[in-house]
Amino acid sequence: MEEKRAWKVNGFLMLLLEPILLFSSIYLFSAEQLIGLIPFLLFILCVPGFVLIQPNEARVLTFFGRYVGTIREDGFFWTNPFVARKKISLRVRNFHSDKIKVNDADGNPIIIGAVIVWRVVDSAKAIFDVENFSAFVDVQSETAIRALASRFPYDSHEDGNPSLRGAPEEVAETLRNELQERLEIAGVEVLEARISHLAYAPEIAQSMLRRQQAQAVIAARQQIVEGAMGMVQMALVHLEEQGVVELDEERKAAMVNNLLVALVSEGETTPVINTGSLYT
Template identity: 55%
Template sequence: MIREITRSVASGYVALVLLPALTVLFGWLFIQAAQANSAVPAALYLLALVALLICFKGFFMVHPNQAKVLQLFGTYVGSVRQTGLRWANPFYSKEPVSLRVRNFESEVLKVNDSSGNPIDIAAVVVWKVVDSAEAVFEVDDYESFVRIQSEAALRNLATSYPYEAHDEGQVALRSDPQSIAEKLREEVQDRLDKAGVEVIEARISHLAYSQEIASAMLKRQQAAAVVAARRQIVDGAVGMVKMALTELEEQGVVDLDEERKANMVCNLLVVLCGEENAQPVLNTGSLY
């Protein structure tokens, strides 16, 4: 595995002064030798002049949050992260690699959750290159690699958890977004370590049942909500009835036998649990 080697190169501003000066000097010496009919010195000055002109190819620019990967005839020699105008061996190839933070949103994928329900899911992944050598040499195209592996990790995560929690304490895609986001980030990072990429954040951006079961699941959610609401109403009504009977008995307002208590409980539950307002009926006679 090829790891990044930080390499220091010469300042381009120094070379920008020296190379033109030397070019002018050797050009003048070549002209003087040619006028003096000195063949050997003139040839040497000409070769030096050609070498200086080749050296001008050694200039390159490094922008902030960028690295230049240097290769000499296919051999990796290091990466330059020093910003500004730089100068290095003119025979080095210099491939730029952005170190900026980047993000992308995956396409909406149709997968089955752990319960077998078809769902539509998408995610946003925030990432950056931390090892320029691995990004260039360990994978063919690191940007495409990040995209494909992130979608593969998202598919694997979606099939490992249910859309909704069916048991108390169960981790689900919809009800545990923070936990799912952290697990997704770890899943993506494990796949991208070899590409020299650090995953800063990975979070689900779209989550829904697939169209073919969305209507049925909506009815199921509505039914569950109605049952939960009814349960809460009944729990509250039972508590209120119990409190009313206890207060009547403790304060001696009325002495009720078991049958009258049952009748009162029935009436109070109807009033408290009914969806519509109850219509009062006055009893002017005896219960018996």
């Protein structure tokens, strides 16, 4: 089923025709002519054909069970008075999913929720191909969120691997594509899909928090060590280039050890000044 345009005419033109039919019927009846019954019947039959369409609304028309088209343009129209009309909104809608508990790609239980922005773009599919397109969007959105959570880990421990927390744009695009594929049958366009809530399940939240803290400490210490190594290397190069002092390998090792201790140590270092040997 695909949407098509329904036949219609300007409603104001038909509105001008209605008084003509009515006055013709009255005139013929006053002349005692039974033919006046014809314009009167036409007047009665034309009245149900008027339809008023609001902005971002549509009317799906069926004629004795057969789909004959959709009126999407807003305005005042006249169409076949014998068709059945079903109103459908074309406005943008928001769906805020419930916070559901699922397992991520690593098997960790997480709590996740999402916001889906969608609208109907094919009224025929929305009305005839699914039982209730709004309920269909709700169910398929929850299914897509569960599939997304099982595809990505909550947090990635390796560079370059996307995660639910570390790659929000990629995750949002994946969710939108997943939903669009599922909702195509209902004539729905997914404008945006984003995670609105993401957290570890309560039973593992504390353990995961300590794990994240440990990873942050390791990453910080690694950066500190790398920076300290660069500073020590720079100090040795400057000493040699400027000829301030000549150090053998043993004294270089001692100097490197002292500098690394001073730079990497978490506590304050206490310098020891060597003023020379007591004995010569």
